[in-house]
Amino acid sequence: MSEVERGSVVAERPVPGVPRPYHFPPFTRARLSNGLTCLIVDLPGRPLVSASLAIRRGAVDEAPERGGATVLMARALSEGTEHYDAVALVEASERLGASLHAEAGWDATTAGVDVPAERLGPALELLAELVRRPTFPEAEVERLRDERLNDILQARADPRRRAEEAFAETIYAAGSPYRRPAGGLPETVETLDREALRAAYARGIDPASLTLIVGGDLAGIDVVGLAEPLLGDWAPAPTAAPADPPSVASAVDERFVRIVHRPGAVQTEVRIGHLGLSRRIPDYHAVIVMSTILGGLFNSRLNSKLREEKGYTYGASASFDMRRGAGPFAARAAVNTDATVPAILDTIAELERLLESPVTEAELKAARDFLVGVFPLRFETPGPVVGSLIGLVVHELPDDELQRYRPEIEGVAAADVLAAARAHLRPDRSAVVLVGDADAIAGPLEAAGLGPVVVDRETTAPGDAGPAEAAANEG
Amino acid sequence: MSIPCVTFTDERLANGLRVIVAEDHLAPVVAVNIWYAVGSKHEVAGKTGFAHLFEHVMFQGSAHVGKGEHIALVQAAGGTMNGTTWLDRTNYFETMPSHQLELALWLEADRMGTLLDALSQENLDNQRAVVKNEKRWSYDNRPYGTWNEKLQAAVYPDEHPYHHPTIGSMADLDAAALEDARRFFRTYYAPNNAVLAVVGDCDEAQVRAWADRYFGGIPANPDIPPLGDLSLPPIIGAEVREVVQDRVPLPRVYVAYRAPAFGEPRLDVLELAGQILAGGKGSRLHRRLVRDERIAQDVALYTMGFVGGASMTAGWATVRPGVEVERVEATLHEELDRIGREPVSDDELARAKALIETEELGALQRVDERADRLAMFATLFDDPDLVNRMLGRYLAVSAADIRDVCAAVLRPDNRAVLTYLPAEAAPEEAG
Numbered sequence: 001m002s003e004v005e006r007g008s009v010v011a012e013r014p015v016p017g018v019p020r021p022y023h024f025p026p027f028t029r030a031r032l033s034n035g036l037t038c039l040i041v042d043l044p045g046r047p048l049v050s051a052s053l054a055i056r057r058g059a060v061d062e063a064p065e066r067g068g069a070t071v072l073m074a075r076a077l078s079e080g081t082e083h084y085d086a087v088a089l090v091e092a093s094e095r096l097g098a099s100l101h102a103e104a105g106w107d108a109t110t111a112g113v114d115v116p117a118e119r120l121g122p123a124l125e126l127l128a129e130l131v132r133r134p135t136f137p138e139a140e141v142e143r144l145r146d147e148r149l150n151d152i153l154q155a156r157a158d159p160r161r162r163a164e165e166a167f168a169e170t171i172y173a174a175g176s177p178y179r180r181p182a183g184g185l186p187e188t189v190e191t192l193d194r195e196a197l198r199a200a201y202a203r204g205i206d207p208a209s210l211t212l213i214v215g216g217d218l219a220g221i222d223v224v225g226l227a228e229p230l231l232g233d234w235a236p237a238p239t240a241a242p243a244d245p246p247s248v249a250s251a252v253d254e255r256f257v258r259i260v261h262r263p264g265a266v267q268t269e270v271r272i273g274h275l276g277l278s279r280r281i282p283d284y285h286a287v288i289v290m291s292t293i294l295g296g297l298f299n300s301r302l303n304s305k306l307r308e309e310k311g312y313t314y315g316a317s318a319s320f321d322m323r324r325g326a327g328p329f330a331a332r333a334a335v336n337t338d339a340t341v342p343a344i345l346d347t348i349a350e351l352e353r354l355l356e357s358p359v360t361e362a363e364l365k366a367a368r369d370f371l372v373g374v375f376p377l378r379f380e381t382p383g384p385v386v387g388s389l390i391g392l393v394v395h396e397l398p399d400d401e402l403q404r405y406r407p408e409i410e411g412v413a414a415a416d417v418l419a420a421a422r423a424h425l426r427p428d429r430s431a432v433v434l435v436g437d438a439d440a441i442a443g444p445l446e447a448a449g450l451g452p453v454v455v456d457r458e459t460t461a462p463g464d465a466g467p468a469e470a471a472a473n474e475g
Numbered sequence: 476m477s478i479p480c481v482t483f484t485d486e487r488l489a490n491g492l493r494v495i496v497a498e499d500h501l502a503p504v505v506a507v508n509i510w511y512a513v514g515s516k517h518e519v520a521g522k523t524g525f526a527h528l529f530e531h532v533m534f535q536g537s538a539h540v541g542k543g544e545h546i547a548l549v550q551a552a553g554g555t556m557n558g559t560t561w562l563d564r565t566n567y568f569e570t571m572p573s574h575q576l577e578l579a580l581w582l583e584a585d586r587m588g589t590l591l592d593a594l595s596q597e598n599l600d601n602q603r604a605v606v607k608n609e610k611r612w613s614y615d616n617r618p619y620g621t622w623n624e625k626l627q628a629a630v631y632p633d634e635h636p637y638h639h640p641t642i643g644s645m646a647d648l649d650a651a652a653l654e655d656a657r658r659f660f661r662t663y664y665a666p667n668n669a670v671l672a673v674v675g676d677c678d679e680a681q682v683r684a685w686a687d688r689y690f691g692g693i694p695a696n697p698d699i700p701p702l703g704d705l706s707l708p709p710i711i712g713a714e715v716r717e718v719v720q721d722r723v724p725l726p727r728v729y730v731a732y733r734a735p736a737f738g739e740p741r742l743d744v745l746e747l748a749g750q751i752l753a754g755g756k757g758s759r760l761h762r763r764l765v766r767d768e769r770i771a772q773d774v775a776l777y778t779m780g781f782v783g784g785a786s787m788t789a790g791w792a793t794v795r796p797g798v799e800v801e802r803v804e805a806t807l808h809e810e811l812d813r814i815g816r817e818p819v820s821d822d823e824l825a826r827a828k829a830l831i832e833t834e835e836l837g838a839l840q841r842v843d844e845r846a847d848r849l850a851m852f853a854t855l856f857d858d859p860d861l862v863n864r865m866l867g868r869y870l871a872v873s874a875a876d877i878r879d880v881c882a883a884v885l886r887p888d889n890r891a892v893l894t895y896l897p898a899e900a901a902p903e904e905a906g
Contacts, residue, residue: 008588008692008693008694009538009539009584009585009588009589009692009693010581010584010688010689010692011538011539013539013548013578013581014577014578014580014581016552016574016575016577016578017573017574017575017576017577018574019503019572019574020503020572020573020574020676021503022503044501045501046840047836047840048833048836048837048840078756086756086766087757087762087766090755090756090757091757091822091826094755094757094826094827094829094830095822095825095826095829096829097829097830097832097833098833099755099830099833114833114837115833116832116833116836143766143769146769146795147772150725150772150793150795150796151772153724153725153796154618154724154725154772154793156724157618157722157723157724158617158618159616159617160617262722265616266611266615266616267608267611267612267615267616269616297547297550298543298546298547298550299543299546299547299550304543307605308542308543308601308605309601310604311600311601311602311603311604311605311608312604312608313605313608313612314605314606314608314609314612314613334611334612334616335608336604336608336611365551366547366550366551369550369551370550370551370553372553373551373552373553373554373572373575374550374553374554374555374572375553376502376503376504376553376572377504377553377554377555377570377572380502380504380840380841380842381837381840381841
């Protein structure tokens with residue numbers, strides 16, 4: 001019986017129906033004759049197939065003096081191979097309606113292609129060519145290197161990107177690979193040449209330890225049959241080095257504030273945090289629930305306070321970037337300049353509150369219900385399915401990791417969230433890194449008792465590469 | 476390759492709400508998307524940014540939903556959601572696990588019917604502060620951040636409602652009043668001014684029953700004022716130029732053109748042209764400016780489709796250090812002129828079409844995208860079946876079409892050129 005008020009709407013909130021069962025799609029494992037692993041996921045009704053080759057080496061595995069080599073190497077794979085120059089390769093892939101791409105991040109290097117299923121064979125041929133036979137032409141390497149150097153200039157000028165980089169510079173001790181951007185800083189990028197990229201390639205690529213992941217409607221398609229002649233005779237590489245666990249150290253012993261000065265800035269980009277966690281931690285699911293409550297949901301503690309109550313920001317969030325090594329933990333928001341101090345104080349108060357007492361049952365339920373409920377929505381199409389499997393490979397997680405996700409999340413209790421917060425959050429020993437108008441905010445910050453305040457007055461002259469220690473790059 | 480056809484039904488409630496439903500049981504998800512035929516083009520002078528501010532207010536509660544509770548309920552149900560405002564329309568959407576569909580419909584109906592019950596000065600003030608920070612974050616505190624506002628102002632005449640940006644101005648946002656919100660809601664947020672699309676794991680008959688139950692009692696507004704004639708001459712009439720000093724490390728040249736209105740086949744032709752000109756690493760602008768001559772760090776060109784008189788085609792090239800800005804601009808113009816004189820090659824056209832086909836396939840495999848397009852084509856063209864016909868239109872474009880349309884549109888007296896130059900800046904005093 002409906003309860004209609006004022007002749008307009010129904011007051012009674014509907015109750016949910018019965019959930020339709022959902023399971024993360026099963027995948028089969030196969031090996032090519034050289035040991036290369038194939039993970040094959042058949043997704044009926046998904047004619048746009050996603051295929052990726054995952055290499056468990058990334059920027060974190062570089063020697064410090066070669067910072068940026070892996071990212072550049074990955075970008076250069078498509079810039080010339082034994083049988084195709086760069087233009088011929090991109091045109092060949094475009095004719096298939098395929099997007100062929102290669103990139104590297106901290107943890108891994110991947111090369112992939114998204115293509116309609118009926119053209120998977122020729123697309124895999126191009127993918128194999130790109131990964132097996134790159135030539136790193138000197139002219140293209142030089143151009144890509146210059147593009148990276150120019151991108152560094154753009155990053156310094158963009159407050160959001162400057163904040164991310166300044167935060168990493170601040171929380172990681174010298175010698176930690178994560179201290180600088182994955183794409184490298186000018187002093188190392190400038191030295192990268194064809195030989196450096198070839199060396200990065202040789203060190204990184206051992207066919208026997210690569211994984212090919214293919215997801216989509218594979219009816220009538222023999223993925224191993226397609227892959228074996230393309231990749232199966234690729235000899236294992238003894239020159240490839242194993243990926244050691246990354247060694248990172250914190251540069252933060254006590255809380256302090258660092259302002260990267262931008263005169264007249266109307267907003268302050270705020271990053272508050274410290275070293276975080278690597279992916280393979282025993283309390284992973286408790287940490288996920290904890291960070292969702294803190295700064296993941298729209299009605300998270302941070303967003304509710306800073307946006308919906310105070311109006312300081314368009315959005316406040318917090319997360320752990322869990323890499324093969326301990327990536328950063330940060331609470332983030334961009335706030336109007338005159339709200340900088342109250343926003344920081346509110347953020348720290350919320351972090352402290354999470355350490356003081358357990359989250360409420362309502363908060364816990366909201367976070368668990370979201371993470372469990374949204375799970376099927378994440379995997380509507382092949383791309384994210386393949387992406388998640390890349391994650392399993394890169395972090396050496398068990399095959400049933402995704403099947404176990406929802407029950408594990410359901411099992412997280414308030415006591416687990418409290419334990420995770422106490423183990424992994426330290427608001428009293430956080431770096432507060434800001435990009436904003438120091439002339440407006442330094443005084444109030446000093447008075448706020450957050451700790452020592454350091455102001456970084458970088459030059460902003462055109463063409464300058466940034467902080468004094470980086471070499472200026474005049475094009 | 477054939478793109479799967481979207482099969483849908485299309486009926487109106489007695490109060491005018493158009494309800495379009497497309498079943499797809501492949502995944503246990505369902506998308507709800509509601510388009511209101513009101514956008515920033517309905518804003519009056521002194522009240523720019525209002526449609527977008529109002530969109531924020533729509534999440535602040537209604538008779539049976541508390542402030543922020545819409546989002547909380549959707550997320551607790553395992554759903555995702557958002558709303559967006561643009562020149563021609565405002566849309567609100569949720570993607571839900573299929574057993575939570577009824578909740579999404581109830582939420583949309585509650586605010587369509589009873590938003591004013593919860594509308595308060597406090598909530599308006601709060602979201603005004605949020606929107607002002609959105610403006611700062613998206614535009615004011617970004618290098619080159621004023622580009623879109625300036626291009627719109629150059630391409631559309633002062634008195635045309637596309638002249639101002641959807642985000643509005645700080646002064647106008649400050650001037651937004653509670654009574655404006657009440658009037659705006661009563662005028663435009665009526666069922667006969669809306670299209671509801673539901674796509675995914677649902678039962679069509681059940682969806683219609685729910686739509687009737689939840690939306691059926693909301694009265695229509697028979698007095699929605701028409702916007703009037705927004706027609707424009709197809710050509711601006713003279714080149715518009717502006718130079719801006721900004722805190723940027725590299726100069727950048729933006730160009731924009733007045734283009735055929737969304738819905739005209741000539742705009743489909745421009746989409747193909749955009750793909751050939753700047754649609755990736757095989758494109759003309761990328762090859763010449765970024766790869767071969769190495770005068771640009773990056774290039775882009777794309778078209779934004781609007782129904783009120785004219786669309787806008789816009790692009791840019793970021794100038795590499797040590798390169799003369801004039802050379803980059805001249806080269807850009809040369810390529811945009813060349814495509815209007817010589818037909819593109821068969822191979823270029825075939826590649827562009829192959830990529831567009833894959834892009835369509837990719838977009839339509841998601842229920843949320845399907846729902847948005849059904850609602851869009853129904854709202855703007857009274858023709859939801861366009862979702863099935865657009866790809867065919869793109870694939871029918873010929874090399875001669877591209878040459879002719881580019882010659883007509885990409886001409887000097889129809890363009891705005893906006894150049895950002897690094898501002899002179901002295902090194903800061905230490906400490």
